[in-house]
Amino acid sequence: MSACEHESVCPLFRLFTMSSCLGIWKQNYCDAEWRRCERHRRVGEGQAVPPNLLPNGRVLALPPGSHRGAP
Amino acid sequence: MTVLPWWAAGAALAVTAVGHWIVERRPLGVSGVVARFANVRGELRAEREASRAPTGAEALAAALAEATAEAIAGGELVAAAPSSPAASTAAPATPPGRAPRALGPPAPLLGHAAFLAGLAAGGLLVRLAGARLDAAGALAGHAGAGSLAVLAAGGLLLGFGGAWMGGCTTGHGITGCARLMPGSLLATAVFLATAALVASVLGGARS
Amino acid sequence: MTAAPPARGRALRLAAFGLALGLVLGGSRLADPAFVEAMLTLGRAPGAAPGDALRAWATLACAAGLAGLGFALLARGDALPPRPIRRGTVPGAVLFGAGWALTGTCPAAAFVQLGQGELAALATVAGMLAGSRLHRLARARLGLDGTGCAGA
Numbered sequence: 001m002s003a004c005e006h007e008s009v010c011p012l013f014r015l016f017t018m019s020s021c022l023g024i025w026k027q028n029y030c031d032a033e034w035r036r037c038e039r040h041r042r043v044g045e046g047q048a049v050p051p052n053l054l055p056n057g058r059v060l061a062l063p064p065g066s067h068r069g070a071p
Numbered sequence: 072m073t074v075l076p077w078w079a080a081g082a083a084l085a086v087t088a089v090g091h092w093i094v095e096r097r098p099l100g101v102s103g104v105v106a107r108f109a110n111v112r113g114e115l116r117a118e119r120e121a122s123r124a125p126t127g128a129e130a131l132a133a134a135l136a137e138a139t140a141e142a143i144a145g146g147e148l149v150a151a152a153p154s155s156p157a158a159s160t161a162a163p164a165t166p167p168g169r170a171p172r173a174l175g176p177p178a179p180l181l182g183h184a185a186f187l188a189g190l191a192a193g194g195l196l197v198r199l200a201g202a203r204l205d206a207a208g209a210l211a212g213h214a215g216a217g218s219l220a221v222l223a224a225g226g227l228l229l230g231f232g233g234a235w236m237g238g239c240t241t242g243h244g245i246t247g248c249a250r251l252m253p254g255s256l257l258a259t260a261v262f263l264a265t266a267a268l269v270a271s272v273l274g275g276a277r278s
Numbered sequence: 279m280t281a282a283p284p285a286r287g288r289a290l291r292l293a294a295f296g297l298a299l300g301l302v303l304g305g306s307r308l309a310d311p312a313f314v315e316a317m318l319t320l321g322r323a324p325g326a327a328p329g330d331a332l333r334a335w336a337t338l339a340c341a342a343g344l345a346g347l348g349f350a351l352l353a354r355g356d357a358l359p360p361r362p363i364r365r366g367t368v369p370g371a372v373l374f375g376a377g378w379a380l381t382g383t384c385p386a387a388a389f390v391q392l393g394q395g396e397l398a399a400l401a402t403v404a405g406m407l408a409g410s411r412l413h414r415l416a417r418a419r420l421g422l423d424g425t426g427c428a429g430a
Contacts, residue, residue, distance in 0.1 A: 008174070008357070008359040008360055009174060009359050011176065014173060015135070021136075021139065022135065022139065024139065024143070024148050024150055025139070025142075025148065028147075028148050028149060044417065044418065045417075045418045046110070046113075046414030046415065046417055046418050047110075047113050047117070048107070048110060048113045048114045048116070048117035048118075049117060050117040050118070050120035050121035050124075051121050051124070051176065052120065052121055052123070052124035053120070054138055054142075056142050056147045056148075058138055058141075058142070059120060059123070060124050060125065060131070060134045060135065060138060061120070061123035061124060061125075062123060062124075062125050062130075062134075074304075074305040074306075075302065075305035075306045077306070077333045077334075077336040077337040077340060078336075078340055079306075080302050080305065080306035080308070080337045080340075080341070081336070081337045081338070081339070081340025081341040081343075081344055082340065082341075082344055083298065083301075083302040084299075084302055084337075084340075084341035084344075084345070085340075085341050085342075085343075085344035085345035085347075085348050086344075086348070087295060087298045087299055087302065088341075088345045088348075089345055089348035089349055089352060089353065090295075091295050092349070092353060092356070092358065093352060093353065094291065094295075095288075095291065095292070095295075098358055098359065099295070099299075101384075101385040101386040102385045102406075102410070105385050105403075105406050105407065105410065106410035106413075106414075108407060109407040109408070109410040109411040109414070110411065110414065171355040171356050171357055172353065172356040172357065173356075173357045174357060174358070174359055178288055178289075178292055179285045179288070179289075181285055181286075181289050182285065182288045182289040182291075182292045183292065184289075185289040185290070185292045185293035185296065186292040186293065186295060186296040187296060187389050188293060188296065189292065189293040189294065189295065189296020189297040189298075189299070189300060190296045190297075190299060190300040190303075190386055190389035190390050190393065191300065191389045191390065191392045191393030192293075192296070192297050192300060192393055193296065193297045193298070193299065193300015193301040193302075193303070193304055193390060193393060194300050194303075194304045194309065194389070194390035194391060194392065194393025194394040195393040195394065195395075196297075196300075196301060196304075196393075197300075197301060197304030197305050197390075197393075197394065198304070198393070198394040198395060200305075218398065218401075219398060219401045220401075221380060221381070222380075222381050222383075222398060222399070222401040222402045222405065223401045223402070223404055223405040223408075224377075224380065224405060225376075225377040225378075225379075225380030225381035225383070225402065225405060226377065226381065226388070226401065226402040226403065226404060226405020226406040226407075226408070226409060227377070227405040227406075227408055227409040227412070228373045228374065228376050228377025228380065228405075228409065229374055229377035229378065229381065229383075229384070229385060229402070229405065229406050229409060230377075230385075230405060230406035230407060230408060230409020230410040230411075230412070230413070231370075231373055231409035231410065231412055231413045231416075232369075232370045232371065232372070232373030232374030232375070232376070232377060232409070233370070233374050233385060233406075233409070233410065234370070234409070234410045234413035234414070234424050235366040235369060235370025235373065235374075235413055235422065235423065235424045236366055236367050236368075236369075236370025236371045236374060236424070237361065237364070237366070237367075237370070237424055238361070239374070239384060239385045239386070240378070240384040240385075240386070241299070241384070241385075241386055243361070244338065244342065245338075245341050245342055245345055246345065246358075247361050248342045248345075248346070249342050249343075249345035249346040249348070249349050250346070250349055250358055250361075251346070252360060252361035252362075253361070253362060253363050254360075254361035254362050254363045254364060254367050255361045257363050257367055257368065257371070258361075258367050258368075258370070258371040258374075259371075260371075261367075261368055261371035261372060261375065262371040262372070262374045262375035262378065263375065264375065265371065265372045265374075265375025265376055265379070266318050266375035266376070266378045266379040267318045267319070267320075267375075267379075268375075268379075269318075269375065269376050269379035269380065270315055270318035270319050270323070270379040271318075271319055271322070273379060273380070274315070274319050274322065274323045274324065
């Protein structure tokens with residue numbers, strides 16, 4: 001099955017490739033079910049996609065009011 | 072009246088294009104920047120969403136680990152048998168002493184607004200240096216009667232076509248062709264040929 | 279998705295790049311529709327000065343060639359996003375070329391013109407914004423191709 005066409009510009013794809021445990025996202029979405037990827041769907045709809053949106057639609061975010069990690 | 076000779080302009084364009092990649096780790100292109108401003112609300116919403124992301128490697132790793140565990144528990148992710156070697160770096164052969172540059176994050180909307188403002192500022196400085204457009208209202212003269220409508224229509228074609236082919240004269244014509252990207256080479260050839268054809272037809276219609 | 283660099287610093291750098299591009303396009307007259315028309319008609323347009331067309335083509339060829347050299351020497355092995363041929367490459371380029379010939383203006387040049395005081399360029403910019411918005415609609419509703427522009 002062909003891979004997702006946005007691989008080269010997707011910030012999450014690079015993360016998924018660099019870590020062995022995160023590779024599971026790449027195996028499930030980028031390499032296989034990329035049509036179900038929420039990021040891919042939003043790009044298709046012409047929406048701007050934040051880098052912290054995961055393929056399953058969940059957003060990586062701290063709860064409002066909590067401190068962000070030290071840079 | 073030309074202020075810059077062709078070889079200086081060509082060199083400056085090349086330096087700007089290569090320099091932009093080295094400094095910003097983004098390919099130089101204008102149509103993509105403009106397209107963002109056709110969706111300001113969406114872009115700002117995405118930026119707000121992104122600003123909520125945990126910063127710092129540890130916090131980010133923790134958040135990702137938690138999200139991954141949840142997705143596995145929820146059945147959205149299926150742990151397949153390890154296929155290719157994990158953590159494959161997929162990096163092309165590197166010259167000794169330097170890691171290859173990867174694509175960087177896109178600029179915030181403010182940055183892109185500053186880029187467009189910079190373009191205009193460049194125009195202003197050139198005008199102040201005396202090199203104004205040759206004919207008074209050169210644009211109006213170029214587009215002929217009903218010029219504003221023609222310019223808007225032409226702009227519509229530029230905007231739609233640029234988004235459809237994914238670039239513009241700078242993005243495809245300079246950056247893409249310099250890297251010999253097949254899509255850029257084809258796109259550049261086609262838009263140059265089309266533009267030449269349409270210009271000849273229009274020129275003939277006007278004279 | 280590492281910590282984002284401070285927005286203001288990046289905005290300043292991008293303003294500098296925009297300034298550089300604007301100065302070159304303005305100073306070389308590539309932002310001048312009459313010059314572009316001379317280039318596209320190979321000097322046969324009514325307003326073309328002798329040597330304009332050659333100068334214009336030489337500038338573009340020089341830019342692409344030197345950029346190619348620069349990338350090969352300084353960016354060897356870098357992961358620039360690939361630009362493969364897609365369904366939208368040819369039709370998009372046809373429309374773009376038509377718009378370019380109609381206005382004598384490319385997207386960057388429109389903003390340079392605004393800086394030079396050509397308020398008519400506002401019509402061009404408005405058209406460009408509407409056009410890209412229309413494309414996003416067409417992509418969502420009609421499944422039109424185009425991953426959009428990667429953008430600077």
